[in-house]
Amino acid sequence: MEIKANAVGIGSILQETGDTLSSRSQGVALKPSEGRNRVVVEGVKPQVECGRFPVKRVVGDMVDVAAAVYGDGHDHVAARVLYRKSDASKWSEVRLKDVGNDLWQASFPVDAIGSWEFKVQGWVDHFDTWRSDLAKRIAAQPAPTGTGEISKDIPLAFLSGALLLDAASVRAEGDDAQQLKGFASSLRWLADKKLERYDDPLTEEIVALADKYPDLEFATTGEEMPLWVDRERARFSSWYEFFPRSAGPAGKHGTLRDAAKLLPELGQMGFDVIYFPPIHPVGTAFRKGKNNSTEAAADDVGSPWAIGNKQGGHTEIAPELGTFADFDSLVTAAQHSGMEIALDIAFQCSPDHPWVKKHPEWFSIRPDGTIQYAENPPKKYQDIYPLNFESSDWQGLWNELAGVFLFWAKRGVRIFRVDNPHTKALPFWDWCLNRVQEQYPDAIFLAEAFTRPHVMYGLAKRGFSQSYTYFTWRESKEEITEYMIEITTEPVRDFFRGNLWPNTPDILPGSLKIGGRAAFAVRAVLAATLGANYGVYGPAFELMDSIPVKPGSEEYLDSEKYQLREWNRASEDSLMPFLGKLNWGRRLHPALQRDDTLRFHPIDNPKLLCYSKQAGTDIILVVVNLDLENPQSSMTDLPMAEFGFGQDEHFEAHDLLTDAVFPWSGPHNYVLLDPQQMPAHVLHLHRAPTEQEQQDGVTA
Template sequence: MTGRADLRLGITDVAPVVSCGSFSARAVVGEHVPITATVFREGHDAVAANVVWTPPGGGGAAALNRMTRFGDQPDRWLTTVVPDREGMWTFRIEAWSDPLATWRHAVEVKIEAGQGPEDLANDLEEGARLLDRVAAEADDEWRGRVADAAAALRDESQELTVRVAPALATGLQRYLHEHPVRELITATPDHEVWVDRPRALFGSWYEFFPRSEGPVVAGQPVHGTFVTAADRLPAIADMGFDVVYLPPIHPIGKVNRKGPNTVQFPGGNPNELGADDVGSPWAIGSDEGGHDAVHPQLGTLQDFQDFVWRAGELGLEVALDLALQAAPDHPWVKEHPEWFTAKPDGTIAYAENPPKKYQDIYPVNFDNDPEGIYAEVLRVVRHWMNAGVRIFRVDNPHTKPLNFWHWLIWEVKKTDPDVLFLAEAFTRPAMMHQLAKLGFTQSYTYFTWRTERTELEVYGRELAANSHYMRPNFFVNTPDILHESLQYGGPPMFKIRAVLASMMSPTWGVYSGYELFEHVAVRPGSEEYLDSEKYQLRPRDWAGAEASGRSLAPYLRRLNEIRRAHPALQQLRTLRFHHVDNPNLICFTKTDPGSADAVLVVVSLDSRHAQIGTTALDLPTLGLDWHERFTVVDELTGARYDWGQFNYVELDPYREPAHIFSITFHRPVQPPPPVD
């Protein structure tokens, strides 16, 4: 036998539930989390439902959290809960027969049909008995009123309407709604919701290489340190970013080190390496140390901790790369050769993504001595946690076993629930989703390659629908990915992609150089940068670019200001797309369930030509009727417009490729229920 045929009342399609309860759903502190279920029963008697929402560690009895019907399906029920602390919360649905609602409906229908007190004699007594049950448990303030209503139902000296009036009074009905008579209570099992701190959902990331933040002496760049890199932090904070992400900061392997523009030569690097070639930070480990060490040219562990402290002083968190691989001269290779894969000739297999070869990297084989590898990785993670790191950007997690990540993440969360893990997994959808389900806090996504309106809308809806476990981080570029739209789209395309990323996703990020419109690829058809910073120092003239007006930094600052000012933009669940009669324009809204805040965005996807179109807004998703008008204010230009369902739009990419409208409603608006 399968299923729950023993349930007295019907409860199905409970959400949020991940993989039939195999993993916990996800939320953040303060987030409005919709809980839904299909609830029904046999016959015509009324049914109702509530949610039992329990904090970490349990807690005392809470007020009845009743669900209400919503949507087009008559049996679909909803309530919203708001967690106020981190940790593992649980919820269960309780369905129950609602005799008070059944009684009220029957009495109202019979009276409307003209039936008299003789016809309703049994109904009146049944109502009185139900009220007796409520009065027995009512508080002092309401006990008398409930008892009086029961007495009125039994008072045969009064007319029918007078007898039922106290029981049907609005105030008493409100009290009965909050203190119902529940029969045939049927409960689901407990379902888990892991609640993270708010940064797990909302934040703006900035990636840069500290080693490129050194001086240029006699035309030659000098390797930067954590001390010199700290000088860059105020500018990053001024642009409104919340998280500074650093590539690996560990000693870099000296064996098979890759030189500048290695990507041109997938079989290796034929260039003669110079003494100053710095290699790839992802080729971790040398005789100077491994994953728990700091590259000597960057400074000391204390220098890193001072860097983290300075970032925190500016309101920035530091995210550190966790790349579980080793250079040929990493201490692991000498001390634990069994942690790697040996070829038939006895040599250790280096990393390959045919036809590319990465002779400077040995992948770890997690099937060899898993106990030892697991313990070492946890030690390394805790080492950097102790140094002040609370966010890890995990490199290529899809190339490591799933059960390892599940173990590591939750082992850390047991003691440090505030630690976050970002999965850098540009891989098959099933793997990306599974990594999110098993515990990764955020995920890199396919956003970088979604450029047409239809594919952006389809992907945005998919992410919003799966927001109960998969939180996206929309990076516009990375050291590995310079999309062709940026290579050939000109400066307006940099604005377009930044608006899309920062407005569609509550978390977004840029890789250093984006604000300088860096767009030259190593060769046609490649997404790799020319003179990639992965293999060489790349100092930039930040001040000169901004002084000359050749910097996108002010625009990025404004986008982040708008994001911080509007709670609607800090949401994912409420993302909704609206029709525009021009495929080169995309329109979407976000609302905040906790307030009346709403933002409407219209973006041109064409960086070369002006585009015009007419929107057809789905106003009910904003809590409005189809005919209503409202005021919009463009957060980029300050312009104000009176809008309704249909609105003319004209966007010129060389002036401004987007509208970011805050919405002022002409009346109080309750946010609509979520799309189920």
């Protein structure tokens, strides 16, 4: 009686509260709204944070989808992927294939930039279950006895199948519906014949037709997963950074017109993104002098990151650089050279910026009533005021900042390098980048966020197309291997695209200070071949500027951040021809235009790093000598089957850097790299031409 009373009590609670109880947390299991959905869909890939953020892909990609789809008992299940561009009214579909152990896979294409979505749907496939059972029944029939004994279960199975086909015909239209009805009638006719033995009446045509119209009444549909599709340049780009103000004649402040004169040569060298530090008016209050001095001389130009003066702020051009007409001509000239201009967007202000007077509430106010300048104790940056993202007028601040991107996008800029985004609120970026891409879906954003991994990845999840990386400081074989595997494999690669920079105006890293030409060549090869996106702080890199402001510092002596620099781009010692070879090798070989096929290969010498990338039959193998002083040698150990070669097959290794061709055979081949001559091989592996092909080539 006690037990019965308790049961009645629970029932009363359910009647009184309905769905207000939270199921298991209340100790009471509530019924779902539809309990006949017997299939489970889980573990859908790709996804980022359970669908909180979009997966990233590029136009032309096939999106590989995988999921666990299963149900109870022995009934067969089926599954499909539904996908569409977010503004489309109809879903497209592709069937998932069972690859074993309840795991299913399929791929679908994305052919337009912008927001997409997909979801996995699974259902009990009653027709396929029936078809399989029927085949077993027919195979298990005993041999005819000649007694006239009639099989009973097979005619009954035919009738069951006829009902399933009738139902499918209702879901079908036109000729398909008639064919399904006709075959249902055929099954009933066979059942009525009451034969001693039956053959399987199903044809591939009928099975395919029934499969075309599944019963989805009790299908289980997984969560919609967001997907963002970028244009190709988000995945593959070669960046060159320079200061337009240093592009002028010797001793004179350069202009945008001077900068435009450099573009044809940079285009010929294979660069496709030209990145400028801020081009806005530079503040005068607390202006920094040469080598970051707090005392500026009258002719010091200051840091371009100290943005704003009485002439304007983030939507103005410094008058000494030129006019908007000059800027428009520059953008057009870059396009004619097959390149794009990338602008630096730095959301910070000099004390002279118009926002300081107009919107003091956008800044942090100290107890003495003054505005808080930027500092990283003991370092002080009195020439910069950070913005306060806890401002009471945060909505107004957000709108103004998004307006900066939209202003320059309207003038033709579609690539933005964003300065220190990790010092701005992450919810702001989630909103801002989405708002910009609603109007300009081809916009690309590079995050200059040398920060903690979770923050760096958090920015990528919230819309940044690319990000600077820790590659700048990864120099040992173990460091490089571990880090590159992390950022080029799941789950990170689904939302994060690294852009590898061996140097920046802020960073002159370890080996570049001491390794000479070999160090610059090695870091260029690593950046350009490990990463599909890479960049260099150009003049300083090609001319191998390696002197720090003081021992142990990563700041350059006579840093271009604080003064004009003269660069002898005509120097015979310039690395530019070497960079050009790398860039054109990247353009000619699809294997180097993506990161998801990066594979590291064993090689016995710890001073040598060996890795490959592959796109179909295009295979690039890279071997780099990390010892900047001594020659190093070893034997390769190549995965011949992965490359599509026979285990002992002969093939050729064509070095893109020297044009040398090495006849190789099998997985083990000798390499010797002298850093004083050429510290790396970038090898295109391909089958050696046959004698007949060689003769045809000579004849041609």
